[in-house]
Amino acid sequence: MKLLQQQLLLTMFPRSGMKLIHDTEIHCEKAKSEGSDAQEGHVGSKRRSEANARERNRVQHLGDMFERLKSALPIELDMKISKLAILKIASAYIRYLDCVLDAENVRHLVESEQSLMLRICEARSYPKKL
Numbered sequence: 001m002k003l004l005q006q007q008l009l010l011t012m013f014p015r016s017g018m019k020l021i022h023d024t025e026i027h028c029e030k031a032k033s034e035g036s037d038a039q040e041g042h043v044g045s046k047r048r049s050e051a052n053a054r055e056r057n058r059v060q061h062l063g064d065m066f067e068r069l070k071s072a073l074p075i076e077l078d079m080k081i082s083k084l085a086i087l088k089i090a091s092a093y094i095r096y097l098d099c100v101l102d103a104e105n106v107r108h109l110v111e112s113e114q115s116l117m118l119r120i121c122e123a124r125s126y127p128k129k130l
Contacts, residue, residue: 075120085123092116 070086071077073093081089096116099109 074116075123079124081123085119089116089119089123092119 066083066086069090070081073086073089075081075089092112092115096109096112099112102108
């Protein structure tokens with residue numbers, strides 16, 4: 001009980017020497033904290049730069065793969081079309097090629113070819129916005 005009373009009195013009426021030490025400790029802790037914040041900021045900045053580089057590489061690779069897919073499609077290579085249009089044309093072209101392999105179903109082949117031509121015409125009608 002007596003120890004509790006002493007602790008209570010010390011917290012209510014700190015001695016001036018103790019207060020000074022306490023302020024110094026706070027100042028030292030704050031300085032350490034600011035130093036580590038600067039160090040963390042540098043590490044964070046490096047991580048952000050690395051993440052940005054990875055994202056640029058990913059986007060570049062994705063663009064290259066879309067160009068590769070576009071080159072396999074029956075469209076002009078210099079035609080500017082969106083990635084969505086490339087995917088739609090590729091999907092229609094795959095269905096068309098599937099029908100070509102299944103030569104017995106002529107009606108389905110004609111429908112598939114018409115669908116492919118429609119997708120290509122749509123892509124020409126709505127060129128990619130630059």
